[in-house]
Amino acid sequence: MGITVDMSDAAGVMDKLSEQTFGKGMTAAVSQVAFELNDNGTGVVPKDLGNLRDHSTPGDTGIEYNEPYARAQFNGGYTNANGTKVEFHHYTEPGTGPHWDEAIQKNDQKMARIKEAYLKGLGI
Numbered sequence: 238m239g240i241t242v243d244m245s246d247a248a249g250v251m252d253k254l255s256e257q258t259f260g261k262g263m264t265a266a267v268s269q270v271a272f273e274l275n276d277n278g279t280g281v282v283p284k285d286l287g288n289l290r291d292h293s294t295p296g297d298t299g300i301e302y303n304e305p306y307a308r309a310q311f312n313g314g315y316t317n318a319n320g321t322k323v324e325f326h327h328y329t330e331p332g333t334g335p336h337w338d339e340a341i342q343k344n345d346q347k348m349a350r351i352k353e354a355y356l357k358g359l360g361i
Contacts, residue, residue, distance in 0.1 A: 258359055258360060259359070260297070261358045261359065261360075262355045262356070262358035262359035263297065263298060263355070263358070264295075264297070264358060265354045265355055265357060265358025266351055266352075266354050266355035266358065267295045267296065267297070267298065267299065267300065268295050268354065269350055269351045269353075269354035269355075270295075270300060270341065270351055271293060271295040271300045273341055273344075273347040273350065273351065274290075274293070274300065274337055274341065275290040275293060277290075279332065279347075280330075280332075280333070281332060281333055281334070281337045281340040281341060281344075282302075282310075282333060282337050283310050283328050283329070283330060283333040283334065284329070284330045284333060285329050285330075288304055289302060289304050289306070289307060289310060292304050309325075310325070310335065311335060311336065311337060312335055312336075313325050313334065313335030313336070314335075
């Protein structure tokens with residue numbers, strides 16, 4: 238024998254489950270990710286002159302880095318026109334390097350702040 242749970246009077250619950258609320262949570266989380274990636278004290282995005290960090294744009298579901306060399310920095314190198322792979326080994330800022338997404342995921346403190354921002358954005 239089954240049961241039906243009537244949610245018609247549970248507007249507060251349904252508000253927390255709406256697409257708009259998920260969007261607010263995602264916006265809050267992406268903003269926090271951008272902060273964690275680019276923070277001058279503990280950021281993981283490479284910083285020489287700061288241009289890469291300074292020219293990032295948080296979007297709906299991610300952060301766009303607009304500098305022409307952003308892809309090469311993210312991947313830790315590039316393949317030149319002759320087909321030779323060039324790898325980056327020396328980063329001027331401690332704790333920075335390629336694959337920023339992986340560096341963030343390995344940092345429990347940064348992930349806790351991102352989760353907290355997401356839940357706050359959801360209104361939870």
